[in-house]
Amino acid sequence: MTTLWSKISAALPLNEEQFPLQFSDKVESSVVEMLKRCRQQLYSDATSGTSRMLNAQIILDFSWEKLNTGTWRHVDKEWRRVYSYGCLFKVAALCREDPSADEVLQAVRTCDMGLLMGAAIMDNILQVIVRILQREVRESTKEGDESEHAEVKRIKIECPHVPVIKEELAVPRMKCPSLESFNTNCLLPLKPVILEGIIDHWPALNQHPWSIEYLRSVAGCRTVPVEVGSRYTDEEWSQQLLTVNGFIDRYILNKDGEEALGYLAQHQLFDQIPELKEDIRLPDYCCLGEGDEDDITVNAWFGPGGTVSPLHQDPQQNFLAQVVGSKYIRLYSPEDTDKLYPHQSQLLHNTSQVEVENPDTERFPEFAKAPYLECVLKPGEVLFIPVRHWHYVRSLELSFSVSFWWS
């Protein structure tokens, strides 16, 4: 019987000499010295767990400060690598000596912090280790899952205000169009369309239908960023880091009476949790673009009914695939931008000031004159949102969508 530590150990380099610690000059020698202390302790038995944790935490604290200095875009990749090393040493310290269930969860969380905020090190070793840890977590929680089914009933069933779509404003639909047909009728003229039947083959809709139970089993203990607040233009809006279980408990099932809205939005979940990536496919139509397949950004959007993405535009083409639940979506052409009152600030200039389903007609008189298309997007349907097309999205019930940003 192999212990958890022996499995993790097997994923690490054989000895100290083969453990790489290469950094640019940007990383001061005092920091490299501390990293070397951590490495030495990793391969030595003659040291205490407290000491290993202490040194790993020093690396994490120092690199955390670097990560928060300047703008995120300009943070030197070296400091993100150092942060990942800190996570690695901390995980090793947590798992070394017969870790408790809670310590294993802490280790999963630490791997996630490294995956979210750090940069890949040693052939993405944090991804390798989190997979080992998840297996451990799954094995120890196999018993006692009867409570799951009762949970699903607790989800709010009432769907407030399902909009009736006016036929003349409905987004046109096509069923499995050929590449040529899509290109000619939609992509080149930049016209929105709902594509039906093109994701019917996704495992997410077949062999592994995505559900709350499924997500808990595949990713329950993983930490993800969650947006809290009614919309990102609100003052009260903030971001939190939660486990998927914690997010489901608090914001989907409302276990503790939480009133605020939580939305797992715009997160590259499929890079973080490869098992979920296997449940989806890249839409073939993306090959009509000029960009590389590797440059396509895939985001997950998972949340309860009522989440709102304010009217905004993006600089790339978008396929929005609906997997679970339904969303009300409204689209405005970039030609009518002058009637949509975008924010002036640099940060929000791609976002309209208007609340689409409750517009202030005094402040925004021209808005009512802007023509639009609308739809209720249902499971199995994919909405093509042309580049820079303004779009507003409200979930009508528990919803999981996948977006593909391509050029």
Add this chain to the structure above:
Amino acid sequence: MRWFGFGFNAFGQIYVHEKLMKGECSNSVNEVKVISPTELTLANHVDRSDCCQIRASWSRRASLHLDGDSCVCLEGFGASSASCGIHVKESRGCKDASISESYLTLAFSDRIESWDLQKEEKTPTWSMEIKTDNSGPPLNLPVVPGGYIATKPPFYRSLSPHLKAKSLALSAEHAILLSASGAVYTWGLGSHGQLGHGGLTSEEEPRAVEALWGMPMSCVATGGWHSVCISDGGDLYVWGWNESGQLGLPSRGLRKALQEQHSQQAGIPCQDASTSPAEEQQEGEKHEEVFISIQAFPALLDITPSCEIRTVSCGSRHTAAVTTTGDLYTWGWGNYGQLGHQTLISSDEPQRVEFFREQQMRVVNVVCGMWNTFAAVVKEEVACS
């Protein structure tokens, strides 16, 4: 004058533990996190009771001995295992010094030099001539005639003469300048409110902090993401990021971190970094507490009981202030013992460091490294009975 240090000591910059002297590295928590003020042993050869000044970076501490044959001694990372640390020969005759993680900057009466601490070279990485006259104000790094010395190249940055720079504090990404007339200017990155102009935008050029206009200030300091200044009347103003309580204002981030620590220690599995509202209500406190994570305008900080502040210094996420009555108050991030309250707990409320009172010592100065604090004390005059 004696100096005491507490906080981060992983490189022996506060005191050197036996193992370090033998060339091993000690990894005991007590030695890496010094929670109780510990007297600094100063270089043996320095045969006087006055160590004038301390400067500290993350991994080092520099002691400036400015009497007569002045010099700078370095302790911490890279210092030799002998107990007196490195004696920087090249520093003989210097008037002032400043230290960052990468460079040691020395100010002489006729020149400024920056030495690269990562390399062992015989000459400074950079130097420049200056003209000072003995009648003018003493050198006050990083301010130099015509400008200031930055923490990384290009070292010399000019400053407009109309600013009349008297003193300057620098963090990695922002700067605060005190003019001869007591006005305060800030520039650099503003994303955490550290510039004090009311927003989160950055400034490329020094911009006056209007909220303080008309109130002459006497001292300025910067932390990693916060700024502090003292008025002529001894009032303390703070602004910037408060995620660890470094502003001395209620910090939600701090309360959450403390709860997480608490539940981990109590053995309660804690998966999330956020507090559940139900827990807070159970404590019976129903009052609505206003938390401040970013203070974009200067705020007056009341350090109770009312007292005048004499000097202040900041680490990356903590603040230390000395009162005119000789007390030291600290607040902010405390995970390494840098608050000196003999715990590893952070605090969003200024608290007095009782150690000095108990020892009947009067604190007269404070200088912070990134994660530690150094206090200068003199013996309290014993009251005649």
